[in-house]
Amino acid sequence: MSIAVACLAGCETLPEETRSRAPAATAADRRVPVPERDRVLYDYRTAATALRAGDYDVAKARLDDAIARIGGIIANDADAARARGLFSAESTKVFIGEPYERVMAYFYRGLLYWRDGERDNARACFRSGQVIDSDPGPKQENYAADYVLLDYLDGLASAKLHADGSDALARARAHAGPRLALPDYDLAANVLVFAEYGYGPRKFAGGQYGEQLRFHVEDSPSRSARLVLAGGRRIVPLPAYDDLGFQATTRGGRVMDHILGNKAQFKAAASVAGDIALAGSVVASDNARRRERRGKDGDDADAAAIGLGILGVLGKVASAATHAEADTRQWDNLPQRLSFAAFTLPPGEHLGRLEFLDREGQVLASRSRPVKFTVAPGERDTVVFLSELLR
Amino acid sequence: MSTTSRFLFASVAAVPAFLAGCATSAGVSQPAGSPVVELRPDERGSVAGTGIESQDMVTVTDKMARSILAIPQIARAPVPPSIVLDPVVNNTRFPINKDIFLTRIRTQLNSKAAGQVSFLDREMMRTLERERELKRSGQVTASADPRASEFGGADYFLTGKLDGMTTRTSAGTSDYVLYSFRLTDARTSRIVWEDTAEIKKQGLEDAAYR
Numbered sequence: 001m002s003i004a005v006a007c008l009a010g011c012e013t014l015p016e017e018t019r020s021r022a023p024a025a026t027a028a029d030r031r032v033p034v035p036e037r038d039r040v041l042y043d044y045r046t047a048a049t050a051l052r053a054g055d056y057d058v059a060k061a062r063l064d065d066a067i068a069r070i071g072g073i074i075a076n077d078a079d080a081a082r083a084r085g086l087f088s089a090e091s092t093k094v095f096i097g098e099p100y101e102r103v104m105a106y107f108y109r110g111l112l113y114w115r116d117g118e119r120d121n122a123r124a125c126f127r128s129g130q131v132i133d134s135d136p137g138p139k140q141e142n143y144a145a146d147y148v149l150l151d152y153l154d155g156l157a158s159a160k161l162h163a164d165g166s167d168a169l170a171r172a173r174a175h176a177g178p179r180l181a182l183p184d185y186d187l188a189a190n191v192l193v194f195a196e197y198g199y200g201p202r203k204f205a206g207g208q209y210g211e212q213l214r215f216h217v218e219d220s221p222s223r224s225a226r227l228v229l230a231g232g233r234r235i236v237p238l239p240a241y242d243d244l245g246f247q248a249t250t251r252g253g254r255v256m257d258h259i260l261g262n263k264a265q266f267k268a269a270a271s272v273a274g275d276i277a278l279a280g281s282v283v284a285s286d287n288a289r290r291r292e293r294r295g296k297d298g299d300d301a302d303a304a305a306i307g308l309g310i311l312g313v314l315g316k317v318a319s320a321a322t323h324a325e326a327d328t329r330q331w332d333n334l335p336q337r338l339s340f341a342a343f344t345l346p347p348g349e350h351l352g353r354l355e356f357l358d359r360e361g362q363v364l365a366s367r368s369r370p371v372k373f374t375v376a377p378g379e380r381d382t383v384v385f386l387s388e389l390l391r
Numbered sequence: 392m393s394t395t396s397r398f399l400f401a402s403v404a405a406v407p408a409f410l411a412g413c414a415t416s417a418g419v420s421q422p423a424g425s426p427v428v429e430l431r432p433d434e435r436g437s438v439a440g441t442g443i444e445s446q447d448m449v450t451v452t453d454k455m456a457r458s459i460l461a462i463p464q465i466a467r468a469p470v471p472p473s474i475v476l477d478p479v480v481n482n483t484r485f486p487i488n489k490d491i492f493l494t495r496i497r498t499q500l501n502s503k504a505a506g507q508v509s510f511l512d513r514e515m516m517r518t519l520e521r522e523r524e525l526k527r528s529g530q531v532t533a534s535a536d537p538r539a540s541e542f543g544g545a546d547y548f549l550t551g552k553l554d555g556m557t558t559r560t561s562a563g564t565s566d567y568v569l570y571s572f573r574l575t576d577a578r579t580s581r582i583v584w585e586d587t588a589e590i591k592k593q594g595l596e597d598a599a600y601r
Contacts, residue, residue, distance in 0.1 A: 067486070072440030073564065073594035080597035093599050113486060120481040120489075127484035131557050131564075161480065255601035 037079060037094045040066045044097065044105060044331040051108055052387045056115065063109040070096040070105060071128070084259050086266060089323035098213075100201070100247040101331045103129040103147065107338070110153065111194050115383035123157035126150045133247070148175045148241040149340055152182060156342065159185045160381075180239060189342035192381050195238040197222040197356055197388035198336030201248040203328040211264040213257065213326035217245030220336050221364060222356035222388055227341070227371065229352040238386075240337035256326075263324035270322065274315025281308035335389055347377040354386050441566035441592040442485040443553070451570045451588040452492060455551075456499035458586040459574065464547075465508055472546040474574070475511045483555030483568055492551060496572070511543050545577045563595035 034042045043066035050058035074080060074094070083093035096102060110125030126149075133145040145151075155168030165185060173182050198220025206212040225238040281304075288301030349372065356367040367388065375382045459465060465472060476493040497510055512519075519542065526537035535541075551572035558565040567589065574584040 071442055071485070074596050074600050075594060077597055077599075080599040083599045084597075090599065096600060109486065118486075118489075121486040124481055124484050124486040127557075128486075131484055131559055134559060163482075255598045259598060 037092065038329065039094075040069050040097065041095045041329055041331065044101065045333055047105070047108060048331070048333045048389075049391045051112075051385060052389060052391060056112060059108065060112050063105055063112070066105050067109060069094070070102050083327075084256075086263055086322045089325050090256060090260060090327035091325070091329055093327070095327070095329050097331055098203075098248065099132050099251060100244050101334070102132045103150070103247070104244070104331065104334055106132070107150070111192075111383055111385060114157070114192065114381060117380045119157045119160055119381075123154050123161075126154045126157070130154070146175045147247065148172050148180070148182070149338055151175060152241070153340065156185050159187055176241060180241060182241075183342075186342055186344070189344050190381055191343055191345045191375055191384060193227060193236065193238065193339075193341045193343075193384045193386060195225050195227075195339040195341075195354070195386040196335035196337065197225055197240075197339075199389070200244045200331075200334030200336050202332070203326075203330045205326045205328050207264060207324075209264045209267055210325040211257075211260040213254070213260075213328070215245070215248045217249065217336070219245070220388075221358050222337070222367060223359050224357040224361070225339060225386075225388075226355050226357065227352055227386070228355060229345075229350060236341045236343055238339040238341055240339055242338040243336060244334055244338070245336055260324050260326055263322055267319050267322040267324050270315050271319035274312045274317075274319060276312075277308045277315055278312030281305045281312055284308055333389060333391060335387065345375045345382075347375045349374045356388060439594075441564050441594055443483070443487050443568060447568070447570075447590050448491060448495065450590070452495040452499060454588050455496050455570075455572045455586055456503065459496075459500060459549075459584060460504050460507065462574075462584045464574075464576075464583050465504075468507075471507055471509050473509050473511050473543050474547045474549050475513055475545040475577075477548050477550035479550060480552040483553050484557055484566075485555065485568075487553070492570075492572075493549065496549070509543075511545055516542075547583065548575045548577055549573075550575070561601075563593050565591065565593035567591040 043062040047059045047062035047066070050056070050062065074096070077094070079093045082088040083090045097105075106125040106129040110122040110129070113119075113122035113125060129147065129150045130145040133147055133150070149172070151168045152172035155165030155172065158165035158168060169182070169185065176182050199218065201215040201217045204214050204216055206214040224240060227236040227238060228234075229236065284301050284305035288298035288305060291298040291301060352371045354369050354371045356364045358364055371384075371386065373382070373384045476497060479489045479492050481487055481489055500508055501510070522531075523537060525531045526533040549572065551570065554569045554571070556567045568591075569587060569589045571585065571587045573582050573586075575581070576583050
């Protein structure tokens with residue numbers, strides 16, 4: 001029996017760190033084969049890194065690959081079915097990410113479409129983001145989409161396409177509330193600045209068996225930003241319109257949380273049942289020895305002890321083999337805050353400085369960085385992407 | 392063999408069987424992969440969503456091409472009318488390659504009604520203008536008088552738009568897409584033809600993704 005227990009210990013799944021090891025985002029690490037179930041995660045991370053490095057073609061390719069997978073309906077999928085099963089972890093399913101991660105894939109792809117002059121496809125991405133964010137909870141909690149920028153940019157794209165963007169602007173203003181003054185659409189604006197700062201939410205597993213998906217949000221000191229142009233004569237505010245930490249932690253429960261909860265209950269119950277059976281085995285064995293010392297037949301008690309022992313081991317094995325852990329694979333190079341500004345500049349090269357501000361509105365000097373971009377002539381908008389994150 | 396021995400033997404025998412179960416490629420679906428299969432473009436594959444897919448594109452463009460050929464302005468025109476394609480506007484929530492719709496309508500019309508309509512290649516205008524300048528400057532040879540203006544003007548503009556509506560509840564996601572195309576007379580601005588196609592899809596994701 002002890003041999004069996006020792007062998008079964010070897011059946012333990014890989015350590016969490018190894019199981020959840022996600023593909024690295026750097027070009028050098030691209031040689032590492034990416035498991036199919038982590039492919040979207042790899043796409044996400046690589047796209048964000050490429051976007052910050054100005055490698056827009058790579059970012060587009062990776063986001064298109066990810067969107068081709070997350071844009072469909074995953075049904076009758078063997079990996080998903082396995083992830084719902086008792087003896088497989090949630091992380092065995094193909095990763096597509098939580099809604100805030102999927103929204104960001106569409107948000108980034110949207111700004112890249114806009115950069116290519118495809119405002120309607122950009123708007124399509126922002127609208128897909130709204131649909132993903134409006135996902136109803138398992139109890140019909142009806143969480144409405146509440147990203148400010150998705151609605152604001154939807155309306156701006158519509159207005160620039162000579163359609164009516166007023167409804168979307170009204171929704172964006174409702175999401176922003178009184179603390180954030182969203183400017184009216186300036187259709188003459190030829191420069192669109194997308195800015196991001198702070199580090200995004202981190203997933204971790206809570207609960208006795210790690211069955212609860214939780215988020216840690218470390219509030220970034222960069223509360224706001226601004227773009228200083230023309231030697232300080234022009235300052236473009238870049239307030240935080242959206243906070244991914246807020247989005248990650250305010251979406252309510254998942255159906256999968258209930259499944260993981262059931263797995264955790266089974267795991268606990270099987271362990272308790274195993275404990276009781278093993279204790280019964282010890283008692284039966286002790287009883288058998290006492291009967292034998294008294295010269296009586298102890299075979300029945302021996303059989304009961306062995307039977308209970310096997311049941312106990314099976315219970316403990318079933319408990320150990322049950323994987324209730326929540327999937328904590330995550331897009332770990334997301335920002336915390338998103339900002340946007342649209343304004344007019346003459347064609348040509350422009351130099352400036354991106355500054356980040358703390359809670360009191362003081363410039364975080366060590367975080368400031370120079371900015372250089374070229375405004376293209378013609379009708380196409382110039383899209384400038386600015387990030388505090390380096391990769 | 393005593394009862395105890397039988398139980399011990401059974402337990403030991405069960406261990407390798409259990410371990411064999413642990414040693415399978417857990418979490419790997421179709422470890423050998425799925426062989427490539429060829430599908431017709433109008434066939435629904437196993438990878439599907441509620442968005443705009445190839446089978447929708449084929450269905451819609453086939454319908455539009457047939458519909459255009461039936462109108463009197465095309466069918467009974469004494470001279471094949473010249474048509475210019477104007478980009479489709481995408482008002483749905485699905486980012487798409489917009490050119491693909493008009494490209495397929497054009498190729499359908501060109502292949503099924505050869506000679507009934509002609510299309511003007513405005514995408515090539517910059518290249519064509521450069522070539523004409525080279526001919527006019529005598530840098531390259533010309534088979535006709537290069538000073539004559541022979542670029543064709545449009546009789547009609549063909550364009551379209553895609554509109555969508557999405558519903559998402561705990562019962563699933565539903566997407567309705569309305570494809571509308573129109574042919575506009577370049578001289579009078581009258582719409583001489585318009586047709587629509589509509590496709591609605593719905594689905595519910597696996598609980599592991601909800």
